[in-house]
Amino acid sequence: MSMKEPVLLKRVGKMKNPASVEEYRQLGGFSAIQKAIExxxxxxxxxxxxxxxxxxxxxxxxxxxKWRQLFAIEEGPKYIxxxxxxxxxxxxxxxxxxxxxPLSVIEGMLVAGYLFDSPEGFIYIRGEYRAIQKVFQEAxxxxxxxxxxxxxxxxxxxFDYTIAVxxxxxxxxxxxxxxxxNSVEGKAGRPRVKPPHLAEVGLYxxxxxxxxxxxxxxxxxxxxxxxxxxxxxxxxxGGGTKLVCLSGHIKNRGTYEVPLGTPLADLLYxxxxxxxxxxxxxxxxxxxxxxxxxxxxxxxxxxxxxxxGLADKGLAVGSGAIVxxxxxxxxxxxxxxxxxxxxxxxxxxxxxxxxxxxxxLELLDxxxxxxxxxxxxxxxxxxxxxxxxxxxxxxxxxxGVAVRTAIKHRKEEFSSAARG
Amino acid sequence: xxxxxxxxxKTTIIDQNGSRQENILNILLALQEASAGGYVDQETIALVAxxxxxxxxxxxxIASFYSMIETKPQAAYVLEVCxxxxxxxTKSDEVSxxxxxxxxxxxxxxxxxxxxxxxxxxxxxxxxxGPVIKVKxxxxxxxxxxxxxxxxxxxxxxx
Numbered sequence: 253m254s255m256k257e258p259v260l261l262k263r264v265g266k267m268k269n270p271a272s273v274e275e276y277r278q279l280g281g282f283s284a285i286q287k288a289i290e291x292x293x294x295x296x297x298x299x300x301x302x303x304x305x306x307x308x309x310x311x312x313x314x315x316x317x318k319w320r321q322l323f324a325i326e327e328g329p330k331y332i333x334x335x336x337x338x339x340x341x342x343x344x345x346x347x348x349x350x351x352x353x354p355l356s357v358i359e360g361m362l363v364a365g366y367l368f369d370s371p372e373g374f375i376y377i378r379g380e381y382r383a384i385q386k387v388f389q390e391a392x393x394x395x396x397x398x399x400x401x402x403x404x405x406x407x408x409x410x411f412d413y414t415i416a417v418x419x420x421x422x423x424x425x426x427x428x429x430x431x432x433x434n435s436v437e438g439k440a441g442r443p444r445v446k447p448p449h450l451a452e453v454g455l456y457x458x459x460x461x462x463x464x465x466x467x468x469x470x471x472x473x474x475x476x477x478x479x480x481x482x483x484x485x486x487x488x489x490g491g492g493t494k495l496v497c498l499s500g501h502i503k504n505r506g507t508y509e510v511p512l513g514t515p516l517a518d519l520l521y522x523x524x525x526x527x528x529x530x531x532x533x534x535x536x537x538x539x540x541x542x543x544x545x546x547x548x549x550x551x552x553x554x555x556x557x558x559x560x561g562l563a564d565k566g567l568a569v570g571s572g573a574i575v576x577x578x579x580x581x582x583x584x585x586x587x588x589x590x591x592x593x594x595x596x597x598x599x600x601x602x603x604x605x606x607x608x609x610x611x612x613l614e615l616l617d618x619x620x621x622x623x624x625x626x627x628x629x630x631x632x633x634x635x636x637x638x639x640x641x642x643x644x645x646x647x648x649x650x651x652g653v654a655v656r657t658a659i660k661h662r663k664e665e666f667s668s669a670a671r672g
Numbered sequence: 673x674x675x676x677x678x679x680x681x682k683t684t685i686i687d688q689n690g691s692r693q694e695n696i697l698n699i700l701l702a703l704q705e706a707s708a709g710g711y712v713d714q715e716t717i718a719l720v721a722x723x724x725x726x727x728x729x730x731x732x733x734i735a736s737f738y739s740m741i742e743t744k745p746q747a748a749y750v751l752e753v754c755x756x757x758x759x760x761x762t763k764s765d766e767v768s769x770x771x772x773x774x775x776x777x778x779x780x781x782x783x784x785x786x787x788x789x790x791x792x793x794x795x796x797x798x799x800x801x802g803p804v805i806k807v808k809x810x811x812x813x814x815x816x817x818x819x820x821x822x823x824x825x826x827x828x829x830x831x
Contacts, residue, residue, distance in 0.1 A: 338797055339794075339795060339797075340795070341756035341757055341758055341759075341794070341795035341799065342756075342757070342758045342795070342799050343795075343797065343799075344797040344798060344799055344800055347797050378797070379697070379701065379738070379740045380740075380796045380797060380806070381797065382701070382809040383809045383810070416694075418694065418695075418697070418698070419697050419698045419701060420697065420738075421697045421700070421701055421738035421739070421740040421741050422738050422739035422740035422741075423737065423738050423739065424794065435697070436694065437693070437694060438692075438693035438694045438695070438696040438697070438734070439734070440733055440734055440737040440738075441737065441738070442737075497799065497800065498800075499758040499762075499799035499800055499802065500757075500758050500761060500762065500799075501761070501762070505799070505800040505801070506800045507800065539757065543756070543757065573799075575757060575758045575799070577761060581761055586757065586761070589755075589756070589757045589760050589761075590757060593756055593757070593794060596794060597794065599737075
């Protein structure tokens, strides 16, 4: 946990009881909701716009734009949903906020509740974090007891808002926002066909805001320091700091808060962050943003860790995961692991995703067992392109990204494995 | 934990967890945790359907869709080894080998006393301490062969 003055992790590890409203207040908490009420709704939207906060779950959609779209809709009630289904392998940063500063997430959801006159917020926490759900529930109960959730919150007449914890139960696809809403409604978590957009037809077919845990935690920061100051912590194309998760063959594994725009090489090699590989062997490639993100090879690592900096190299921030793999790892073996994951997690609704991921994995098995022929490289790439193009939701659309970037940048490794 | 739940006990758990469709996952997970075999049986599914005014088919669809909900009896301690890429390449396959040797069973098979079984699971969000084993809600990280041995001993003692 680096950075001289963290803003997202500033309370982490400093509270005896992370669910305590009193301790949260002593460390600057609940000043943002107070300020939000003072400055009014238009100004809240302006600050979030100015901050250029990009969605921290993976899609990087500007939060300001999402909030304005929902604000413009007249029908109600509107629901606030926090996506805490952190399931992208290599990602474990929302967990830190949920367990160690839950009230910062609650405060972000509270600002949204105020802005959209929402009666109720939901936080969908993955089933693997059952122990953390209890901490979060305790934080909600404490906030209720302190009059920060409930009716006439902070003395504002008609500001009635509660937050409920909903548990996931082991389904990666529920990280997709429309699947998540189905799951909150108590249905099987299969994605919906879009449009309509969730801002219009979301939870219980009502207008709905869905944001990631870290995105909500950024909201109090923006209101406290101002949108402009938040923007300046990052880069023009995305303000603020980002929680980054280093794992794999890296010496200092863990969650770090880094200003967007930090050189990517610093994240890997400086002692403040990754400290180089754990094995001392050279980095062969990185996997950025979870299993649905692209692989990054050494020749692409000379840029900045920012939305545009990575996009310029064909890469993406995604969830903030950086999995480091050294030169002991075979790309064919790695690709197999990625596809195994998607085979397991495909919900089965779209045929190209359900069957395509299985067929692609079989083809990768051929590469691993000397049965693949030279033309199978193109077959694999085409198959993955079709899965991406023909699936309805982000899971299928991203299932082939990692393997396709491997083929694009290291075709020779697949060629030398094509001995059939 | 070890005895079968009565219908009244199950009803209490359902009521404690809200007894409405939105809470179905919380309800099923809580019933599973309290059950003798670590799973929700057909009788329990029928009761949930009745309480939530829905059909058994719909409850079963939910139970089968979500991988944390079991519909068949489980060992008392199911050791779940994360095998997503970050853990796999920090030696989670070795953990699987150690468990096979320590427990004397293959992946997916229960030990003869019904105490243990092990299997793979996708990412549990603890890649910073991989390789990891998850047992119920607890995650054990930075595993070595000795730590795996110790974990099994401790679980045996706590039974």
